[in-house]
Amino acid sequence: MRVVVRTVSELCVTVGALIVLFVAYVLFWTGVKADTVMDDQIDQLQNQWSQGSVRQPKVTAGASAAPAQPAPYLSGKPFAIMYIPRLGFTWNKPVLEGTQVSTLKKGLGHYANTTQLGQQGNFSVAGHRRTYGDPFKDFPRLRRGDAVVLTDGTTWFTYRIDKGPYKTVPTDIEVIDPVPRKSGYTRPGRYLTLTTCDPEWGHSHRLIVWAHLDSTQPVEDGKPVALRR
Amino acid sequence: MYGWIWRHLPGNAWVKAFLSLMLVVAVVYVLFQYVFPWAEPLLPFNDVTVDNQ
Numbered sequence: 001m002r003v004v005v006r007t008v009s010e011l012c013v014t015v016g017a018l019i020v021l022f023v024a025y026v027l028f029w030t031g032v033k034a035d036t037v038m039d040d041q042i043d044q045l046q047n048q049w050s051q052g053s054v055r056q057p058k059v060t061a062g063a064s065a066a067p068a069q070p071a072p073y074l075s076g077k078p079f080a081i082m083y084i085p086r087l088g089f090t091w092n093k094p095v096l097e098g099t100q101v102s103t104l105k106k107g108l109g110h111y112a113n114t115t116q117l118g119q120q121g122n123f124s125v126a127g128h129r130r131t132y133g134d135p136f137k138d139f140p141r142l143r144r145g146d147a148v149v150l151t152d153g154t155t156w157f158t159y160r161i162d163k164g165p166y167k168t169v170p171t172d173i174e175v176i177d178p179v180p181r182k183s184g185y186t187r188p189g190r191y192l193t194l195t196t197c198d199p200e201w202g203h204s205h206r207l208i209v210w211a212h213l214d215s216t217q218p219v220e221d222g223k224p225v226a227l228r229r
Numbered sequence: 230m231y232g233w234i235w236r237h238l239p240g241n242a243w244v245k246a247f248l249s250l251m252l253v254v255a256v257v258y259v260l261f262q263y264v265f266p267w268a269e270p271l272l273p274f275n276d277v278t279v280d281n282q
Contacts, residue, residue: 010230021257025265026274099278101270111278126278131269136277173280196277203273 026131030105034133037106041078041094049153070116070152073097080117082108082125083149083227087138095150099126108135114176114193117150118157118216124176124193129200129207136196140165142209147226148192156217156224159192164209167198175208183210 073079078094085091094107103109108127115121127136148159163184166175174181176193185191190213198205217224234252238245269275 006232007230014230018260021260022265022268025261026269026272029261029265030269101275104275104277109278111280128274128277131274168279170276170279175279195279197274201274203276206277206279208279 030131031133034105034131038094038133041096041107042081042092045078045081045094045153070119073110073112073116075112076100076103078107079110080150080152083151084142084146085149085226086142086146087136089229093127093133093135095125104128105132111176115178117152118155118190118213120188120190121178122176122180122191122193124195126195129196129198136194137200139194139196139198139207139209142194147214147224148194148211149224149226151219154219156219156221157213158215158224158226159211160214161209161211164194165207166209168206168208170203170206172206175206175210180210185210185212189213 075098076096078096080095081092082095083092095110096103096107097110098112099109104126108125111124111126114124117123128134129136129139142161142165144161144163146161148161150157150159166182168175168182175183175195178191179185179188180191180193183191183193192211192213194209194211196207197203198207215224235245235249238248240248
């Protein structure tokens with residue numbers, strides 16, 4: 001009898017300790033890991049850019065009139081850095097190609113089937129609301145007119161938020177269409193969509209914001225106005 | 230269970246305590262490195278996309 005009681009209580013203590021450890025892992029450790037990994041990704045990008053191996057737009061013969069089409073992004077690799085002043089002046093995250101679970105652990109993920117940065121269409125990006133550095137924790141604070149600034153090493157792209165945060169269901173894939181449904185946009189343009197989960201710790205809904213490309217400038221001209229203090 | 234481990238560790242009480250500590254560290258390491266990364270995607274915090282890619 002005593003052995004049974006002892007074993008059961010030991011098991012309870014063990015399970016309790018496991019749960020506490022797991023919560024610590026999810027709340028704290030994923031953030032620590034993600035911060036390191038994201039810093040690595042940004043360093044990697046900046047090294048790449050400083051060595052001049054920026055992805056040059058591919059100039060195809062006879063297509064000089066059409067806007068240059070950039071080279072495709074490599075799946076799981078970073079290609080841009082995003083800045084959103086509303087989420088904090090020091091808030092900056094790498095943007096990687098693809099939205100696989102493993103990719104989203106390293107930064108924000110670009111939906112592979114959506115357009116490229118600054119191009120005609122809808123450049124769509126997903127990010128964690130909670131865990132893995134909480135990149136989009138303050139997503140509901142985004143307002144119309146807020147800047148979303150991205151750089152790919154050659155150009156600064158400043159998008160301005162037009163609508164959001166808009167709450168929808170996970171199956172609503174029209175929100176990342178080239179002309180997103182419910183966004184209020186009626187004509188094709190250069191748009192940006194950010195998606196994350198809602199509620200903070202749940203997965204029943206998604207939060208969306210939409211933005212349009214407001215301005216671009218070469219990196220040689222310095223930071224865009226939205227990032228100047 | 231814990232009593233059984235304690236009795237089977239070699240050395241005096243100090244050595245046993247040290248070895249137990251090492252065991253705990255090893256278990257936590259395995260959990261954080263292998264078990265939790267496997268278990269975490271089973272929870273809903275990863276669903277941030279609209280098309281479940």
